[in-house]
Amino acid sequence: MKGASHPTNDVSLNPSSTPSIHDVINQVDASRRQFVKGGVGAAALASAGGLTLSGLVSTVQAAPVPASLGFPGMGFDSVPANTRAANVLAGGVPTAVIDRITVPTGYTANVFVAWGDAIMPGGTPFVGNASETAAQQAKQFGAHNDGMHFFPFVGTGGVPVSDRGVLCVNNEYTHEEILFTDGQVGAGYTIAKTRKSQAAHGVSILEARRVAGKWSVVKTSPYGRRITANTKMRVSGPAAGHALLKSNEYTITDAATVATGNQLDGFTAYGTVNNCANGITPWGTYLTCEENWNGNFGSNSAVPSAASGDAGKLLNRYGVVAAGFGYRWHTTDPRWDVVTNPNETNLFGWVVEIDPFNPSAMPVKRTALGRFKHESAQYVVDSQNKVGMYMGDDERNEYIYKFVCSGAFNPTNRAANRNLLDSGTLYAARFNANLTGEWLPLLPGTIGLNGLALRDNPNFSGANDAEVLAKILIKTRMAADAVGATMMDRPEWTGARPRIGGFDEVEVYCTLTNNNRRGTTPASVIAQDGSTTAATARPPVDAANPSADNVYGHIIRWRETGKTVTSTTFSWDLFAQAGDTATTKVAKPTNDYKGNIVDAPNGSADYGAPDGLWFDYFGRLWVQTDQIGDGSGDFVNIGGNMMVCADPNTGETRRFLTSPNKCEVTGVTMTPDGKTMFVGVQHPGEDSFAANPTQFSNWPQGQYAVEADGVTALPAGRPRSSVVVITKDNGGIIGS
Ligand code: FEO
Ligand code: CA
Ligand code: CA
Numbered sequence: 001m002k003g004a005s006h007p008t009n010d011v012s013l014n015p016s017s018t019p020s021i022h023d024v025i026n027q028v029d030a031s032r033r034q035f036v037k038g039g040v041g042a043a044a045l046a047s048a049g050g051l052t053l054s055g056l057v058s059t060v061q062a063a064p065v066p067a068s069l070g071f072p073g074m075g076f077d078s079v080p081a082n083t084r085a086a087n088v089l090a091g092g093v094p095t096a097v098i099d100r101i102t103v104p105t106g107y108t109a110n111v112f113v114a115w116g117d118a119i120m121p122g123g124t125p126f127v128g129n130a131s132e133t134a135a136q137q138a139k140q141f142g143a144h145n146d147g148m149h150f151f152p153f154v155g156t157g158g159v160p161v162s163d164r165g166v167l168c169v170n171n172e173y174t175h176e177e178i179l180f181t182d183g184q185v186g187a188g189y190t191i192a193k194t195r196k197s198q199a200a201h202g203v204s205i206l207e208a209r210r211v212a213g214k215w216s217v218v219k220t221s222p223y224g225r226r227i228t229a230n231t232k233m234r235v236s237g238p239a240a241g242h243a244l245l246k247s248n249e250y251t252i253t254d255a256a257t258v259a260t261g262n263q264l265d266g267f268t269a270y271g272t273v274n275n276c277a278n279g280i281t282p283w284g285t286y287l288t289c290e291e292n293w294n295g296n297f298g299s300n301s302a303v304p305s306a307a308s309g310d311a312g313k314l315l316n317r318y319g320v321v322a323a324g325f326g327y328r329w330h331t332t333d334p335r336w337d338v339v340t341n342p343n344e345t346n347l348f349g350w351v352v353e354i355d356p357f358n359p360s361a362m363p364v365k366r367t368a369l370g371r372f373k374h375e376s377a378q379y380v381v382d383s384q385n386k387v388g389m390y391m392g393d394d395e396r397n398e399y400i401y402k403f404v405c406s407g408a409f410n411p412t413n414r415a416a417n418r419n420l421l422d423s424g425t426l427y428a429a430r431f432n433a434n435l436t437g438e439w440l441p442l443l444p445g446t447i448g449l450n451g452l453a454l455r456d457n458p459n460f461s462g463a464n465d466a467e468v469l470a471k472i473l474i475k476t477r478m479a480a481d482a483v484g485a486t487m488m489d490r491p492e493w494t495g496a497r498p499r500i501g502g503f504d505e506v507e508v509y510c511t512l513t514n515n516n517r518r519g520t521t522p523a524s525v526i527a528q529d530g531s532t533t534a535a536t537a538r539p540p541v542d543a544a545n546p547s548a549d550n551v552y553g554h555i556i557r558w559r560e561t562g563k564t565v566t567s568t569t570f571s572w573d574l575f576a577q578a579g580d581t582a583t584t585k586v587a588k589p590t591n592d593y594k595g596n597i598v599d600a601p602n603g604s605a606d607y608g609a610p611d612g613l614w615f616d617y618f619g620r621l622w623v624q625t626d627q628i629g630d631g632s633g634d635f636v637n638i639g640g641n642m643m644v645c646a647d648p649n650t651g652e653t654r655r656f657l658t659s660p661n662k663c664e665v666t667g668v669t670m671t672p673d674g675k676t677m678f679v680g681v682q683h684p685g686e687d688s689f690a691a692n693p694t695q696f697s698n699w700p701q702g703q704y705a706v707e708a709d710g711v712t713a714l715p716a717g718r719p720r721s722s723v724v725v726i727t728k729d730n731g732g733i734i735g736s
Contacts, residue, residue: 070503070619071647074654075736076104078604081639082658084631096661096696097631097640100703101681101724103657107734110708111700112208112678112725113169113217117141117712119206120224128717131181134195134254138226142171143179143200144721145680147278147376147493147612148667149286150208151356162671163210166223166356167678168286169667169723170275173295174200175686176327178718183690184328191332195254198229198329201273201296203288205356208678215676215725216709225359227288229271229296232362233352237422239367241266242470247343250335257333269347269365270335276394277493277612277666279351279377282387282409283417286354288363289374291394293348294318294534295325299339306531310459311342317477318373319395319534320345346474351377351391353421366421369403370442370476378494380506380565385409387420388565390508392491396517397526397537398477399485400429400494400510402439404566426473428485429558431544431572437558439568440483444468448482449528457482459530478530487526487537489515489545489553492626493613497648500619506560506567507648509575511610512545512553513626519548544572547592551634552578552608554595555623576651578608582637598651605653606638612666618674620735621646622656624665629686630696641665643679645735656735657726660684660699660719667723674733677726685719693718 080086082097090098103109113119116126116137123139124132132140148169152160174197176184184193207221218224230252235245245266251258252270276291299322304312320338329336335344349371355361369377372393380388385408391401405424410416427439440446444455444465454460459478460471472479489512497507519541526532526539541548544556558572579595581603587593599605612624625641627634643657643665659665659681667680685697700722701714708725728734 070501071649072618074645078655079104079658083639099660099697099699106729109724109726111704112215112708112723113141114720114722115141115143118219119217121220128715129181130718134199137196138199142204143174144172144682146170146172146276146666148669149280150669152672160672162673165208167206167208168356169204170278170288171202172276177689178693189328194329194332202228214709229273231271233269233365234362235267235269235365237367239470239473244346244474247347248341257335272352277376282381283414286356287377288352289376290348290350291373294320296327297336297338298324298330299337301339313531316533317530367473368422368424370426371474372476376493378496380496381409382506382564386565390494392494392510394490394492396490396515396535397487397539399480400491402427428480431486433543435571437570437572442472442479446483449484481526481530482528487539488512489518489550492611495613495615497615498619506563506565509557509613511555511613513609513611514553515550518545518550553610555610578610580606580637597653599653605644605655607642607644608638614668616670621648622668626664629662661697662686677734679724682721
């Protein structure tokens with residue numbers, strides 16, 4: 001996520017002249033390949049014919065088994081970088097990259113669904129000038145799509161099919177200048193605008209079907225559903241019912257948000273916002289992760305300072321400020337005024353579980369997984385059927401977490417898993433310089449760096465350990481501060497390598513997208529007492545985050561000791577340091593801007609700002625990027641955003657997709673057979689204004705006449721975030 005109204009944490013960064021500690025980098029580099037060579041078993045697992053799990057689960061864990069230790073190879077050549085120079089050669093302007101999607105020879109990409117498309121009964125087609133009402137938007141595909149997952153229908157014998165499923169897609173945020181015909185303010189700012197913006201947030205759930213080779217949205221499907229910033233939800237888990245979650249109660253209508261004079265019960269919430277990346281559960285539900293939710297709040301009054309007391313400390317630790325990210329919801333909807341309704345903020349920052357196959361089921365905020373700026377949630381089921389959820393908190397110098405369910409996954413009884421996410425242990429990660437690490441439990445009895453158990457720390461003290469745990473979960477960042485977790489370079493997506501083809505480790509990857517507050521002066525760290533204002537620390541470089549002023553980002557990975565998610569120790573290494581092989585920029589004392597991406601010819605798959613990260617069912621690692629997107633500055637050689645494919649064994653990387661001007665590539669999923677891939681393109685041409693919405697991009701209508709169904713029009717007027725569908729022309733598996 002970037003954009004003029006979302007400035008806080010996705011900026012493209014400038015290099016610093018501050019020295020980096022290259023001895024640490026060398027130490028990590030020398031051993032990084034050792035990580036993969038050790039401990040690989042040779043046993044082959046069951047093939048697709050040996051499925052024993054339900055169809056829903058089998059799409060994740062028991063895909064066809066490839067050879068060569070869980071990696072089946074890459075059968076395509078890298079597409080060229082989409083640079084400004086390439087745009088000029090193609091007849092374009094020198095201030096943009098080519099305004100198109102490009103995939104390798106032998107593949108076809110088309111628009112599957114775009115912002116504003118009808119996705120459910122009563123939905124109306126997109127109007128090019130964005131004159132839709134809130135009520136219309138609430139039945140259309142939401143704005144700025146991000147993480148997603150394809151849940152297949154199950155066919156004969158419980159085998160998942162690959163031509164019909166439910167696609168769940170996050171809608172991360174809105175850009176009000178293109179959301180409204182006259183822009184955010186235009187003729188005035190009204191409750192009608194707030195309601196439309198709220199209706200464009202959340203999650204879009206739609207039925208996808210392929211008939212005669214063409215993918216289409218089933219616009220009348222009973223599975224079509226919108227979840228928005230106003231959808232009623234249940235709050236569950238250890239923090240549910242706590243006083244900090246008892247926000248003011250309102251009656252929410254199209255015309256107004258009116259206080260009832262009562263408080264919510266702590267088990268009820270309304271809406272989900274800033275739904276960034278996603279996860280799924282092994283029992284076939286969708287997880288949507290609330291990331292920069294602080295930006296949707298605002299106030300006309302000043303937010304209390306961290307020094308003013310517990311409330312101010314909590315708001316500051318999560319970056320809640322009166323200006324928010326420029327939304328004006330609070331001016332027409334008092335629920336979003338952080339000063340007059342501060343507990344409302346505590347109802348956001350969670351992972352929300354949604355049943356894609358039951359449109360009437362209420363979404364559930366699972367408090368056991370902690371409260372922070374959730375990027376994604378990646379599960380692993382180990383050989384004991386224990387379930388771990390791996391998660392990043394995307395802000396500069398925040399932490400990596402895992403949640404381990406107390407109960408075990410039941411692969412034969414879906415209903416038995418319904419509340420697995422309500423009890424377990426949340427941990428924060430500490431990465432040691434010797435390539436080991438520890439999971440630090442965030443529990444009442446855990447001793448913090450100050451020598452006090454968390455239950456004796458004033459931030460979390462309560463009537464009993466149940467209340468202490470509730471406070472730990474609501475103030476997760478502060479608990480991780482107290483126990484000494486490792487500050488990371490903006491943890492984005494997590495992804496787990498499938499345990500197939502003889503590979504049986506619990507191995508998890510996390511993108512660390514960039515950090516302009518690492519190794520810069522004056523140095524400072526996050527205070528143990530949780531009083532630090534979000535994103536203000538400037539920690540020194542360390543082994544796990546070795547680049548000062550980390551411009552291009554890196555990817556870290558770890559393996560659980562004993563191949564189980566319940567382990568409290570792990571080993572780790574850096575999978576890749578992103579960079580620009582051709583750069584002339586030199587860091588001191590040596591050049592780490594070039595990165596160490598493994599590609600041939602050297603530099604052919606360079607990327608920066610890794611964000612989306614996902615292993616497909618065959619063991620290919622897909623990485624998506626989120627940088628400035630117009631080929632400027634640090635990205636003059638790398639060009640616009642992209643998706644690459646990588647071999648987890650060797651690090652070999654190839655560039656699979658390049659994207660339109662000033663967009664981000666985010667969100668990826670496949671059909672179970674691997675022959676259809678869905679990829680998200682978010683905010684093409686961002687930062688334009690209502691007076692000239694297509695100033696920076698005219699995508700997708702500039703590239704495509706109609707959508708993949710061959711019918712749905714792509715009217716001129718607005719660039720549109722979209723989901724692209726990719727197939728291989730010979731009908732093969734994507735990436736093969
Ligand atoms: Fe919404 Fe951290 O990306
Ligand atoms: Ca992201
Ligand atoms: Ca990002």
